[in-house]
Amino acid sequence: MNIVVFTKRVAAAQEEELKIVRDGEDLDISKLPFKVNDWDNYAVEEAVKTVEKFGGQVTAISLGDKESDEVLRRSIAMGAKEGLLIRKDDPIFDPAVRANVAFNFIKKHNIVFDAIFTGVQAEDDQFGVFGGYLAALLKIPFASMVIGIDEWKTDHVVVKRELEGGMSERVRIGIPCVLSIQTGINEPRYVSIMGIRKASQVERKVFDGSEYMENIRSSIELLRWSYPPKKEGAKLLSADIDSACRELLEILKEKGVYQ
Amino acid sequence: MEFTNTTKVFTCIQCGKCTGGCPESGRTPLNVRLIVRKNQFGAQVKNSHLWYCTSCGTCTVRCPRDVKPSEVIFDMRSTLVESGDISTSIQKALENTFLQKNPWGRARSKRAEWAEKSGVAIKHISDTLEKRLLLSCCVHAYDPRCHVIPVNISKLLTYSGIEFGILGEEECCCGNEIRRIGEKGLFEELREENISNFNRYDVREILTLSPHCMNTLKKEYNLPKLKVYHYTQLLWDMIREGVVKIGKDYKKRVAYHDPCFLGKQNGIFEEPRYILKSIEGLELLEFSRSRENSLCCEGGGGRMFYEVEVQYERNAKIRVEEAYELGVQTIVVSCPFCLMTLEEQAVEKGIEVKDISEILVEVLE
Amino acid sequence: MSYGLIVADVRKGTFDERNLDLIGFCNILEVDAYILLPKGDYDVDLSYFKRVIRLNMEEADFLNPLNIGAIVEKTIEKFGRPSIIIFSSSSSGMEMASYLAGYFNVPIITDINGLSKEEKVFFKSCYSEKVYAHLRLKNEGFSVLTIRSGSFKQHANKKCEVTETEEMDPPTLSEKRSFLGYVEEEKQEIDITKANFLISIGRGVGKKEEIAGYEELATLLKATLSASRPVIDKQWLPKERQVGTSGKTVKPKVYLAMGISGAFQHIAGMKDSECIIAVNKDPEAPIFQYAHYGIIGDMHKVRDKLKELLKGL
Ligand SMILES: Cc1cc2nc3c(=O)[nH]c(=O)nc-3n(C[C@H](O)[C@H](O)[C@H](O)COP(=O)(O)OP(=O)(O)OC[C@H]3O[C@@H](n4cnc5c(N)ncnc54)[C@H](O)[C@@H]3O)c2cc1C
Numbered sequence: 051m052n053i054v055v056f057t058k059r060v061a062a063a064q065e066e067e068l069k070i071v072r073d074g075e076d077l078d079i080s081k082l083p084f085k086v087n088d089w090d091n092y093a094v095e096e097a098v099k100t101v102e103k104f105g106g107q108v109t110a111i112s113l114g115d116k117e118s119d120e121v122l123r124r125s126i127a128m129g130a131k132e133g134l135l136i137r138k139d140d141p142i143f144d145p146a147v148r149a150n151v152a153f154n155f156i157k158k159h160n161i162v163f164d165a166i167f168t169g170v171q172a173e174d175d176q177f178g179v180f181g182g183y184l185a186a187l188l189k190i191p192f193a194s195m196v197i198g199i200d201e202w203k204t205d206h207v208v209v210k211r212e213l214e215g216g217m218s219e220r221v222r223i224g225i226p227c228v229l230s231i232q233t234g235i236n237e238p239r240y241v242s243i244m245g246i247r248k249a250s251q252v253e254r255k256v257f258d259g260s261e262y263m264e265n266i267r268s269s270i271e272l273l274r275w276s277y278p279p280k281k282e283g284a285k286l287l288s289a290d291i292d293s294a295c296r297e298l299l300e301i302l303k304e305k306g307v308y309q
Numbered sequence: 310m311e312f313t314n315t316t317k318v319f320t321c322i323q324c325g326k327c328t329g330g331c332p333e334s335g336r337t338p339l340n341v342r343l344i345v346r347k348n349q350f351g352a353q354v355k356n357s358h359l360w361y362c363t364s365c366g367t368c369t370v371r372c373p374r375d376v377k378p379s380e381v382i383f384d385m386r387s388t389l390v391e392s393g394d395i396s397t398s399i400q401k402a403l404e405n406t407f408l409q410k411n412p413w414g415r416a417r418s419k420r421a422e423w424a425e426k427s428g429v430a431i432k433h434i435s436d437t438l439e440k441r442l443l444l445s446c447c448v449h450a451y452d453p454r455c456h457v458i459p460v461n462i463s464k465l466l467t468y469s470g471i472e473f474g475i476l477g478e479e480e481c482c483c484g485n486e487i488r489r490i491g492e493k494g495l496f497e498e499l500r501e502e503n504i505s506n507f508n509r510y511d512v513r514e515i516l517t518l519s520p521h522c523m524n525t526l527k528k529e530y531n532l533p534k535l536k537v538y539h540y541t542q543l544l545w546d547m548i549r550e551g552v553v554k555i556g557k558d559y560k561k562r563v564a565y566h567d568p569c570f571l572g573k574q575n576g577i578f579e580e581p582r583y584i585l586k587s588i589e590g591l592e593l594l595e596f597s598r599s600r601e602n603s604l605c606c607e608g609g610g611g612r613m614f615y616e617v618e619v620q621y622e623r624n625a626k627i628r629v630e631e632a633y634e635l636g637v638q639t640i641v642v643s644c645p646f647c648l649m650t651l652e653e654q655a656v657e658k659g660i661e662v663k664d665i666s667e668i669l670v671e672v673l674e
Numbered sequence: 675m676s677y678g679l680i681v682a683d684v685r686k687g688t689f690d691e692r693n694l695d696l697i698g699f700c701n702i703l704e705v706d707a708y709i710l711l712p713k714g715d716y717d718v719d720l721s722y723f724k725r726v727i728r729l730n731m732e733e734a735d736f737l738n739p740l741n742i743g744a745i746v747e748k749t750i751e752k753f754g755r756p757s758i759i760i761f762s763s764s765s766s767g768m769e770m771a772s773y774l775a776g777y778f779n780v781p782i783i784t785d786i787n788g789l790s791k792e793e794k795v796f797f798k799s800c801y802s803e804k805v806y807a808h809l810r811l812k813n814e815g816f817s818v819l820t821i822r823s824g825s826f827k828q829h830a831n832k833k834c835e836v837t838e839t840e841e842m843d844p845p846t847l848s849e850k851r852s853f854l855g856y857v858e859e860e861k862q863e864i865d866i867t868k869a870n871f872l873i874s875i876g877r878g879v880g881k882k883e884e885i886a887g888y889e890e891l892a893t894l895l896k897a898t899l900s901a902s903r904p905v906i907d908k909q910w911l912p913k914e915r916q917v918g919t920s921g922k923t924v925k926p927k928v929y930l931a932m933g934i935s936g937a938f939q940h941i942a943g944m945k946d947s948e949c950i951i952a953v954n955k956d957p958e959a960p961i962f963q964y965a966h967y968g969i970i971g972d973m974h975k976v977r978d979k980l981k982e983l984l985k986g987l
Contacts, residue, residue, distance in 0.1 A: 062408055063801040064946060065416035070805060077805060081406050126758060141805075147771075175800050175807075177784050182739065182772025187779065189440065191740055191850040194769040213685065213765045216870050216896055218857040221738075224850040230769075233925075234868045239393035243407070243494025269813035271782040276806045284952060284968035287918060290818040294969045295839055298930075298951065301658040301693075303822050305949050306764075307871035307928045308779060309894055401923055413919065413942050452938040453960070616906075616913060616920050623907065648938070653904070 051106030051202070053097040054163045056181075057090040057120040057125055060174040074274035086121045089169025093231040095238040099131035103203055106253065107131040107162070108193070112157075113148060113251070114138045119254055127241040127249035138259030143175060145267035149183035154262035165207070166228045170195055178230075185228035193223050194230035214306045228256050318348045318381055320374045325414035327368030336396050336475050336621045337361045337603030341368045341378045344622040348381055357618045359386050364489040370601070379489075386491030386611075393403040403492050410481035410499070410553040412614060417428040421477040423449065423456040429467040434474030434510045441473045441514045443523060444526075446519035447482050454652075458518055461666035462540050469552045471543075472518060475511040479506055483506075485525035490611040492545045507535065516540055520577075520644045521609065522571035527575070539571060542644050545580040548587055556674030558590030561638040563668075565593065566628065566651065567603035568644030581643050581665055583591055588672050594635050596628070604628055608646030611640075620642065633658045677724065678705040679749065679756035680739075682712075683764055684733055686856070689716040691764040695821045697722045698829030702791055705757055710745065716753050717882055721833040725753070731844035734853035739770045743777035744845035752842065756816050763820040775818040783809055787822040801945075866915055869898035872926045876902040876946070878891035878933020878954065878973055880987075882910050888932070891977050894984045900924065918943035927974065932973040936961030 061079040086094075097108045110125035112118040113136040122133030133138040137153055142148050155161075166185075171178035178194075187194035197218065198210035208222045213234050241249075287294040301307035327341040328334045339361035340495065347354050356364045359382055368378040389395055390403075405414030423445065424431045434442050443462065449455045460514045468471050484499035503526075507515075514536040517523035547553045565585060571577045578600050585593050598604045607624045630639050630652060640655060640662045652662040678700040683690040693709075700707040702749040706724035712733045720726050727749060735741055746759060759774065763769035763785045775782035789798035789807070789827050796819070798807045873892050879885065893897040899915065917924050919939040922975060929947035934940060936952075936959055944950070945964055952965035953973050962968050969976055 054753055061801075061802055065414060066418060066804075067408065068801060068804045071761070083407055083417065098908060143783070145892050146779070150778060150779070173801065176798075177782075177801070178776065179772040179784055182769060183776035183782070186743070186773045186776025188544060192769070192773055193739075193851065194772070195765045208854065211765065212770075214955075217685075218892060220854040220857055222852050222854055227521050236398055240390065240395055240403065241393065242403075243498060244391060245393075245494075247494065258717075269811060269817070270783065271810040271812050273808040273810055275792075276797075276808065278799065278803055278806055283965070284962045284965035286970065289970070291969075291971055291979050293974050294971065295976060297926045297984055298967070298969070298980065300974075301949070301951065302871070302895070302928060305928050306823065307897070307926075398920060398922065403920075413938075415942075454938060612920070614919055616916060620907075620909065620913060653937075657904075 051101055051104045052109070053100060053106065053165050053167055054109045054111060054161060054164045055090070055094050055097045055125065055130070055167045056128065057094055057112050057121045057171050058087045058112050058169075059084050059112065059114055059121045060087045060172055061206070063173070064170055064188070070275045074276060076277050084117065084120070086124055087169055087172045087174075089171055089231065089233055090121070091169075092233050092235055093167040093169045094125045094128050094130065095229050095236045098159040100189055100199065100202065100238060102129070109134065111136065111152070112152060113138060113259065114141070114216075120189045122254045123246050123249045124223055124255065126252050128239060128255075132252070133254040135256045136259045136262065137256050139273060142268075143180035143272055144270045145175070145177040146270075147268045149180050149187060151259065151262045152180070152184050153187040154264070154266075158262065166226075166227050168230050170230045181228050181230035188228070191223045191227045193221055193227070195232045196229045197232045198236045199229075206216045210235070215309050216307070249297050253291075311377045317376050317521040318345050321345045321376045322374055322399065324373065326373065326554065330367040330371050330416050332363065332365055332367065332607070332624055333361045337617065337619055339380070343379050343582050345376060345381055346384070348385075356389060357391070358583075359568065360396070360611065360615060361415075361617050363605050363607045363612050365605035366378060367569070367605070370573050373445040382415070383489050383491050387490075387493055390491040390492075396615055398616075399490060399611055401492065403487065403495060404609070406482050406487055406499070410502075411449055411451060412482065412486065413447070415451045417481075418478050420445070420450045420480050421475060422473065423459050424463070426456055427463045427516070429464055431463055432474045433477055434512060437472050437474035439472045440511050440513040441471070442507070443473045443475050444483070444515055444517050444522055445475065445480060446645060448519070448649070449518055450480070450497040452476045452645070452649070455648065458645065458664050458666055460519060461664075461670050462516075462600055463549070464670065465545050465553060465666070469547055471547075471552075476506055476510075481506075483522040484652070485521040485529075485611065486611060486613065488525065488529065489609065491561050504530065504532070507532070511644045513581045514538070515570060516543060518574065518645070519658050520568045521646065524570045524574055539577060539643070541571070541584065542577065544669065545583050548584060554674045555672050559588045559668060559672050560590040562592045562594060562636055563639045563641055564596055564632055564637045566596065566647055567598075567600055567608065567641065567643045568647050569605050571643060573601050581641070584665060584669065585641060588668065592635055596631055596635075606647045606650040613646060623650070623654065625654045629654040629658055629660060632660055639663055639668070641668060675756065675829070676705060676757040677708045678703065678821045679746070679759045680707055680709040680723075681759065681761050681767070682709055683762040683767055684712065684714070684716060684728050684736070685766070685868065687714055687716065689718040689929075690762070690764070691827070691941055692764060692823045694827035694830040696760050696762060696822055697827050699786075699821050700758060701832050702789065702826060703758075703830045704917070705764065705888070708753065708756065712751065718837065720837050722830060723837055724834050726837060726839045727753075728839060728841050729844050730841060731847070736876070737766045737770070737845050738851055738853065739773035739849045740848035741845065742770045742774045746774060746778075748842065750844050752840075758816060759820070761820045761881055762967065763822050764814050771820045780815060780817055781811055781813050782818040783811070784820040785822050786819055787825040788861030803951070840942060850977075864898060864914065866898055866900045866917065867922050867924050869900075870927045871895065871897040871930075872900045872917070872924060872928070873897045874900040874934060875905055875932050875973075876900065876934030877904040879905060882908070883911050887974070887981075891981055900926065902937075902940050931961055931965070932976065934961055935959050935963060
């Protein structure tokens with residue numbers, strides 16, 4: 051069982067106020083701490099758990115700048131056998147481009163795998179596109195929002211997909227395939243500082259990203275950034291309990307947690 | 310889990326003084342003496358037992374053979390940390406500390422937000438002459454309830470003309486709890502970062518607001534040239550020397566709760582009491598267990614981020630009940646952990662819990 | 675004239691309300707709305723659409739991302755090329771959209787929640803609602819878009835005079851992925867970190883006897899009950915239900931906090947929830963600073979009224 055996991059290093063913005071600079075043209079994330087994309091952390095854990103159970107090996111791949119090596123070291127500390135960096139110093143925003151670069155990389159190096167795992171989405175751009183797009187380029191089956199892998203067979207897997215309203219479905223998909231992993235599928239293990247230091251001793255191969263960019267152009271123009279309308283505390287529902295409760299039920303419906 | 314022993318477990322004579330003083334023994338499965346014993350044999354210890362320890366230090370203080378039983382426990386936790394065998398809430402605290410340099414993962418950039426509430430101009434350490442660093446501690450920096458403590462201290466210092474500076478968003482967790490959780494690598498990183506900041510700004514003395522920070526800076530940082538002290542020490546000096554004058558009375562029945570890291574681990578018992586005794590009208594009562602025997606509030610050693618397996622009556626509750634029996638109106642503390650744990654219980658008994666600085670600003674001229 | 679091709683958001687025989695956002699989106703862009711629908715008796719007002727394409731296939735096959743490429747190819751053969759193909763940003767919508775975009779190797783923008791029609795610019799949130807990216811498509815052909823629920827439904831107000839309905843046979847179905855079934859509510863241990871919808875109760879609940887009423891409410895709403903530490907300390911709910919720094923960190927879609935003041939240790943465990951609704955009798959309670967919606971009032975009254983409404987439904 052060979053599993054390739056794509057893992058991305060992202061700015062940890064959850065706690066920060068993001069600064070839009072240069073008249074909306076740029077987002078200043080230079081002061082933020084960076085970390086592994088949360089979803090990818092689950093994907094790496096799931097891959098490692100899978101090979102621990104069925105044998106095989108995990109290869110972690112990151113597409114990003116040189117600092118992205120950090121998430122590869124982390125993956126290795128978690129149990130990946132090797133880490134490959136497709137180095138591209140200026141970030142690629144368009145998920146279609148990212149998927150195409152990954153596709154070219156896989157083809158060029160003839161990377162063999164039984165499955166590719168990705169996170170459902172990245173915390174930064176939140177496109178949620180990479181896995182599905184890549185699967186289609188590779189012409190292999192795909193499932194996203196995977197919250198459970200119930201069965202691994204030589205030619206197929208059975209996975210559980212999360213749907214709305216607390217529902218989920220079970221689908222059977224052929225191997226090789228791409229699975230986009232949803233948070234909550236497992237409990238990613240802790241990697242200690244010493245563990246990461248040890249992992250640094252495993253060599254990570256670096257590839258020049260521009261070599262896989264031939265004939266790929268982005269068709270999405272990022273014009274500017276803006277802030278969403280400011281939220282000033284809670285929006286209070288009606289003072290009358292009856293109306294307030296009706297409004298509450300409407301909100302629950304809109305959020306898709308109650309049908 | 311099998312453990313290897315690096316501490317002096319073989320000098321242990323199994324006298325049981327550790328367990329005898331342990332605030333967790335009897336009511337929880339934690340038995341310090343037995344853990345040391347099992348360590349001597351390399352025998353199995355149940356992982357969950359290790360996490361009851363609050364790192365109060367009683368066992369280590371009382372041990373006649375210098376075994377340092379609490380350190381034995383931290384070492385064993387370390388083995389669990391390295392193998393990733395820890396609870397998710399502890400894991401979160403560690404990951405957060407790695408990322409944002411505080412266990413809650415709040416933005417490092419907001420570390421000095423409390424300063425805006427102070428109403429006085431607070432300098433960065435580099436802009437000061439005396440290089441006296443006020444180290445706020447993660448709790449004071451991020452828990453809105455505790456902001457008032459650095460705010461009060463800053464005001465008191467400013468009004469008294471005592472120069473100080475802060476590190477602002479460069480400040481980073483001291484690592485006292487991290488080391489006690491057993492993440493030694495992370496502790497080392499925090500220590501290195503802090504020391505490099507102290508060196509960069511030529512810091513000469515450090516005024517700590519939390520006894521936990523003071524403890525590790527004093528004992529685990531190896532800073533022989535730096536003077537490290539707790540704010541109650543400075544405040545008492547200021548009162549004694551007449552730099553601040555108490556002008557109002559405080560007509561309440563008050564009990565002072567000795568924090569483990571200030572009291573039994575670092576021998577500071579008198580200054581907080583002197584401060585309180587110098588306040589007119591304040592009736593200072595003593596808990597039956599005070600000073601060296603003070604009952605641990607159970608906020609330390611990772612317990613701030615973790616609920617142990619067995620549910621039992623919290624020490625904070627026992628403490629508050631005793632205060633209630635004594636007719637105490639205000640429990641006074643000088644540690645943010647004690648403040649939080651005791652206050653949570655005290656609200657139900659209608660008793661207030663205050664940091665010593667909160668009382669002081671009320672009674673100043 | 676080119677059209678917008680809506681891939682219907684359907685599930686278990688129901689036509690989701692989220693489809694209205696897709697219709698509204700087409701209306702704002704002033705493109706004719708075509709919709710792809712599988713077999714089934716959906717309760718849907720077809721007059722919203724210029725054309726309804728009924729595929730002679732089961733819902734489960736329709737929702738299989740491996741089939742969508744061929745379906746769209748067939749649609750194009752028959753009706754020409756759309757300018758956009760749109761999905762809702764639901765679990766299956768996102769799955770199909772990303773696969774379809776890769777199938778044709780065309781651009782895709784997901785989770786659109788606003789637009790500027792003049793500039794042909796779409797807005798999408800990044801960094802969990804911290805900022806919006808303004809994006810423009812510069813390709814010639816069609817693109818794939820997914821639309822966030824609740825963003826455009828108020829624009830679904832235009833009816834077409836004529837709606838053409840066509841039947842279409844499905845393409846050859848993929849055998850590489852098959853639907854096995856919906857997962858029955860497995861009686862598994864309750865894990866509040868995995869719940870989509872938490873009702874969390876705090877010290878304000880007052881008495882142990884009140885808990886049962888909240889359990890009942892949670893059952894009616896298919897929510898999971900969690901609590902702040904004082905409730906757990908009193909052993910009114912099991913330990914595993916504690917939210918906060920020393921309990922569990924949760925990130926549900928909806929967090930309904932009732933009788934919780936919003937202490938730092940509690941907030942740290944739930945502040946990243948997608949939508950926080952607070953019920954508290956104290957308008958000054960810190961929880962309101964973190965909540966998206968608030969009800970100032972007695973939690974028990976809110977509970978009882980909700981139960982009444984739900985039972986009456
Ligand atoms: C080490 C440590 C760890 C901790 N870890 C956690 C943790 O993991 N999780 C956690 O939750 N806490 C934790 N705490 C406790 C925390 O500090 C607070 O004490 C606790 O969160 C308060 O819970 P509460 O909001 O339910 O109660 P309170 O703060 O007492 O608030 C009760 C609220 O209910 C409202 N209310 C009362 N009656 C009604 C009514 N009839 N209708 C509507 N509203 C009503 C009141 O206005 C009030 O706002 C921890 C504390 C310490 C010291």
